[in-house]
Amino acid sequence: MTRTAIITGGLSGMGLAIAKVLHGQGITICIGARRGGDQAAVDALHDSIGAPVLVAALDVRSTDSVDAFVAQVTQAHGQVDIVINTAGVYEESPVIGHSDDLWDATIDTNLTGTFKMIRAVLPGMKARGWGRIVNLASVAAHQGMANNAAYCASKAGLLGLGRCVSLEGAAHGVTCVSISPTWVETEMLKQFIDQEIAETGAPRADIRAKYEASNPQGALVQPEEIAGLVAFLVSDAGRAITMEDIQVNAGSLW
Secondary structure, three states: OOOEEEEEOOOOHHHHHHHHHHHHOOOEEEEEEOOOOOHHHHHHHHHHHOOOOEEEEOOOOOHHHHHHHHHHHHHHHOOOOEEEEOOOOOOOEOOOOOOHHHHHHHHHHHHHHHHHHHHHHHHHHHHHOOEEEEEEOOHHHOOOOOOEHHHHHHHHHHHHHHHHHHHHHHHHOEEEEEEEEOOEOOHHHHHHHHHHHHHHOOOHHHHHHHHHOOOOOOOOEOHHHHHHHHHHHOOHHHOOOOOEEEEEOOOOOO
């Protein structure tokens, strides 16, 4: 039986790596992202995966957008078996002077958006007696970081949400787990490095080495490593792994 998977924010980074691995295993991939209507981005995605997949615009903050996207996937492929919630935003700010707009944007995307996706797909999963939900959290769900209140709060909230979803799905073959990585070498991290280069004038190699040294293994986690873990968790072999958060931290606290 061919499974159908939704990946939110799957045009780049960990979402794209997950899409490539799951597609390679014969899973039907459907990607929803804010840039899902950007034809150039869609073409680049298809080139990267090596095959056309369903891609559409999705704003996880909007109930209407979420419901429309899930309906589109269901109409195209009959059902949704797997949801990987990787859509997220990151911006730092101290608590003092923290804007409402930044707080709301972070919580609405990272936490509420994940909730809305789960709410839309859970009834069908329960009815069919099988489902896999994976939420991308962060070591920020476990560790505090100055000037990072909104992001840490949003990721910590995913752990509580996942526990509730796990209990509601347990008797119906539906699992819900989260993954909490440390720094992963994604486009977002590359943007941070570029910004630091612009601000400090330091060589790229030095700044990258600083991120590498942030964990005891001395190497950045790669998106493909997260994708391999996801592939196991959404398989039949992952049946008994639910209500769990797996830290991929390379031995670090952040």
